[in-house]
Amino acid sequence: MTKPTNGELEILRILWDHGPSTVRFINDMLSTDKEVGYTTTLKLMQIMYEKGLLERSRDGKTHIYHALVSEEEAQRQLLDRFLDTTFQGSAMKLVMQALGSHRTTPEELDEIRRFIDDLENNQKKGG
Secondary structure, eight states: OOOOOOOHHHHHHHHHOOBOOHHHHHHHHTTTSOOOOHHHHHHHHHHHHHSSEEEEEEEEEEEEESSSSSSSHHHHHHHHHHHHHHHOOOHHHHHHHHHHHSSSOHHHHHHHHHHHHHHHHHHHHOO
């Protein structure tokens, strides 16, 4: 999968939240935060189509776009890139930094413990 840029991620988030959409709808959603020209949105979505991030179909004269990449897949790809470039591929360094620089609630810590326990149990079963 081609890793989406920040601008492409904005478009993907709209598609993940709202489902298949027109360029006009995407542009209107993007324009709620900042002024974005319709042709800019159209060009970016055409590039995303060429990169295999979006698929489009026709509804009369209108193209309807939908995401070909899931939110989870995009998150995984972006996290892998971030982990490699920022933490030399060390998940431990990432987690330690995140937990050390952010106030973690007891509920979040409990969930993290359960997640680690599940990982350990799955490794024991598989190994």
